[in-house]
Amino acid sequence: MTERPGSPDLSAALAKLDAATLADIAGALWVETLDPAAIPPEATAALAGPKDDPRARGERMRLFIEHLLLHPVSHSPHYDGVYRRLLEEIGDLSPHEAYAIRMNFLGPAAGIGYDLVPVPAALEFPRDHLPKPHSQVGWHFFVGSCWSADGREFGVELMFFQTAMYPPDVAAGFGLSDDENQTVELQFAISEAGGRHWQAAPVVLSGTSALAGWDADPFVYRLGRNTIRCHESGRLLPLTITARGTDRGDDELHVLAADITFSSGKQVLLQGAAGCMPGVDGMGTLYYSVPALQLDPAGSWIELDGERIELARGVFWFDHQWGALAGVPRSAVLRAANNSSAPAPGGWDWFMAQFDGDMQLTVFNPHANARSAFYRQTGPTPPATMSVVVAGTFMDPAGETRIVRGTLDVTEWVRADHSPDPARYAPTGTWYPARWEFRFDDGVPAAIAVFSMTPIVSEAQSGFFANGAQYCEGAVVLRDAQGRDVGRGFAEAVAYADTRHTVHLLAGLDASDEAIAALGNPQPTAAEKIANALYVATHKKDLEAVVAASAGLEFFVES
Numbered sequence: 001m002t003e004r005p006g007s008p009d010l011s012a013a014l015a016k017l018d019a020a021t022l023a024d025i026a027g028a029l030w031v032e033t034l035d036p037a038a039i040p041p042e043a044t045a046a047l048a049g050p051k052d053d054p055r056a057r058g059e060r061m062r063l064f065i066e067h068l069l070l071h072p073v074s075h076s077p078h079y080d081g082v083y084r085r086l087l088e089e090i091g092d093l094s095p096h097e098a099y100a101i102r103m104n105f106l107g108p109a110a111g112i113g114y115d116l117v118p119v120p121a122a123l124e125f126p127r128d129h130l131p132k133p134h135s136q137v138g139w140h141f142f143v144g145s146c147w148s149a150d151g152r153e154f155g156v157e158l159m160f161f162q163t164a165m166y167p168p169d170v171a172a173g174f175g176l177s178d179d180e181n182q183t184v185e186l187q188f189a190i191s192e193a194g195g196r197h198w199q200a201a202p203v204v205l206s207g208t209s210a211l212a213g214w215d216a217d218p219f220v221y222r223l224g225r226n227t228i229r230c231h232e233s234g235r236l237l238p239l240t241i242t243a244r245g246t247d248r249g250d251d252e253l254h255v256l257a258a259d260i261t262f263s264s265g266k267q268v269l270l271q272g273a274a275g276c277m278p279g280v281d282g283m284g285t286l287y288y289s290v291p292a293l294q295l296d297p298a299g300s301w302i303e304l305d306g307e308r309i310e311l312a313r314g315v316f317w318f319d320h321q322w323g324a325l326a327g328v329p330r331s332a333v334l335r336a337a338n339n340s341s342a343p344a345p346g347g348w349d350w351f352m353a354q355f356d357g358d359m360q361l362t363v364f365n366p367h368a369n370a371r372s373a374f375y376r377q378t379g380p381t382p383p384a385t386m387s388v389v390v391a392g393t394f395m396d397p398a399g400e401t402r403i404v405r406g407t408l409d410v411t412e413w414v415r416a417d418h419s420p421d422p423a424r425y426a427p428t429g430t431w432y433p434a435r436w437e438f439r440f441d442d443g444v445p446a447a448i449a450v451f452s453m454t455p456i457v458s459e460a461q462s463g464f465f466a467n468g469a470q471y472c473e474g475a476v477v478l479r480d481a482q483g484r485d486v487g488r489g490f491a492e493a494v495a496y497a498d499t500r501h502t503v504h505l506l507a508g509l510d511a512s513d514e515a516i517a518a519l520g521n522p523q524p525t526a527a528e529k530i531a532n533a534l535y536v537a538t539h540k541k542d543l544e545a546v547v548a549a550s551a552g553l554e555f556f557v558e559s
Contacts, residue, residue: 009048010036016054020424021094027203028186028211028224030244032253046210051180054092057206060174061098062090064166068109073328075335075532077522079107085518089509095206096466099183100507102165103467105519111136111327113167116282119551121275123288125268129219129236132322133178134168137161140221140228142241143352144316145456145475145488146260146295146302148309153193154302155456155475155490156258156316158243160221160228161185161465165206182207185466186223188245190256190302191474193456198256198304200245201421202466236290236318238263244303248421257303262316266292267399271362277321278552282330285323291352291360291395293318315488317352317360333539334546336532339524344368345375346469347495351392351436353478355448355487363392363438365408366556367495374410376498377431382413386433391555394444403554406440406449414455416462416472416497424506425464430497432460432472450481453491468503469495 014022014036026034039047046052069083086105093101102110115134132138141159148154162184166174171181184207188200205212205223214221219236221228231238240261247254271277271287278284295314302309329335347367354360365388367375374386388408395401412435419427436453453476455461461474473492480486500520504511509519524532536543547553 010039010044013048013052018094020096024096024203024205025209025211025224027201027245028205028226030225032246040210043210046208049208051176052206052208054094057095057098057208058091058093060166061093061101062087063174064110064170065090065106067170068106071109073109073112073335075332075339075535076108076328077339077524079109079522082107082519082522086509093508095183095209096204096506097508098165098206099163099185099204100467100503101509102163102183104503104507107521108326108328111283111324113169114164114324114327116330117276117279117284117286117323119276119279119549120273121270121279121286121551123268123270123275123286126217126219126234126236128286128288129230129320130216131162131182131214131221133164133182135164135322136324136327137163138322139319141319141321142228142293142316143473143475143490144293144295144314146300146311146314146316149312152309153456154309155191155193155461156260156302157187157189157473157490158241158258159187160223160226161187176208179213180207182212184212184223186226186243186245187463187465188226188243188256188258189461189463189474190258190304191455191457191461192304193475195457197418197457197459197461197474198247198254199249199418199420199461199463200243200256201248201424202464203245204466237265237293238296248423249418254305255303258301260300260302260311260314260316261296261298262293263296264294265290265318266358266360266395269360269362269393269395269401271321271393272555273551276551277364278550278556280329280550280553281334281546283324283327284552285321285325287319287321289320289352289362290318291354292358315354317354317490329546331542331546333536333542336535336539337543340529340532340536342369343521343523345372345495347375347493349388349433349494350492351453351489353451353453353487353489355478358397359445359448360395361392361404361444363390363408364555365390375496377496378429382415382431386410390438402443404440404443406438406444409437411435411437414458414460414472416460416470418460418462420463424502425468425470426499426502428470428497428499430470432462432493432496433491434460436476436491448478448480448486451486452479453477453489454479455491464499464502466506468499468506470497470499471495
């Protein structure tokens, strides 16, 4: 059967889709209103096919939840009540609703069956530049600073974030290919120094639409017309990123676009412990970066509200990370250890710094219970100074790397009161970090051992992941202890805000206070904590063996 734009099959398929899905398809194809003639032939067939039908998507989710209900995991929180409530509420699902449910409500047990994180990482290139369809999540991420010929400065962020909706064996049982099992979202933003921050509304597409996918050699990653495109077989660089999106946060729509080519970059920087960030009993992530991407001024440009701005120079950063943000350890003793005390809050802070003189530094800091007073703050006054012990990786001009440790003080805060799409992502008014002061005692050259990061705009560079989590991220200026400009970087703060109401709405679920409480992440009871602690106490050698075989834990020590 051959489907054509405007055919009865396609028209019937599009008629089943909700307004948000139609808007996401239109956004991915760079049109404000969806025109069936703009849909590529392969997507036309897929959208009219049975796998992309909202009823089939809901049935797959219900079957997976029934599977989880029948296979509880020892020494882990019990999700029976959550699963039964979801089964009562879930009907037909849009791609975005299924994605929000998968990312927020199914618990660690839903991570069983994906590829385990190996130790050591043993990364290989160009193989590991490609997406990893058998990992739970992964992302390709570009951030950096660039300048126009007349000296205007901009920060740019582009990310393709991928989620495998179901473990590979489960997906195969549903008749889904690796590509069809993926959901991919686009994050895209531009800030102008001294001006404002534009954040495109997230675009979320299912692989069953045939609008998200990739080619291996040369590597090309596509989300509609948004692309990451390598130019040569077997090589990451040169590479071009293209994106277009719409900031819907004001009464007027603001269109932003980018077409940027990177001609070269520095050698690969293995994050964490030689690429494990971390690797613990099969859980964690694999992670590498390519710093110092050099912008090619021949044809590189950005667009803001109809103004095309030719770029003269710029330096960017590429991250590729994949694995499991949450999952179930294979060993019972580690599960028991994880569930014998209060869990750490979700969220993290991430920083990259590219100093003059071809030196780079990346720092990661997970949120911790000890700093809970600084999260979810929406009062009239900002929080006080937050002090954190941090670890990171420093790369010198020769490309040699070393792990470094230091301290971070967050001394200023900004209120995140903007949303790229208020109809879907309600502004939170949460306080986010806005000035970061670092001090490293060893491993970093003395001239930059003490430095600060300050955003290039005064407003919060805030956005939302399509799963509902809010973040603030954008370009920053690096200044040494004397206040001199010594480079550029990016600062990222994730999940400081309480967005549970938004998450429920994105998932198509009841968003009442009662429903939010009922579908919260179950916690071990006092009796279960005691039982888990006793199990750990009687299996100390097993736990010691798991820890000894792990890598990268030094980056996750609660300070």
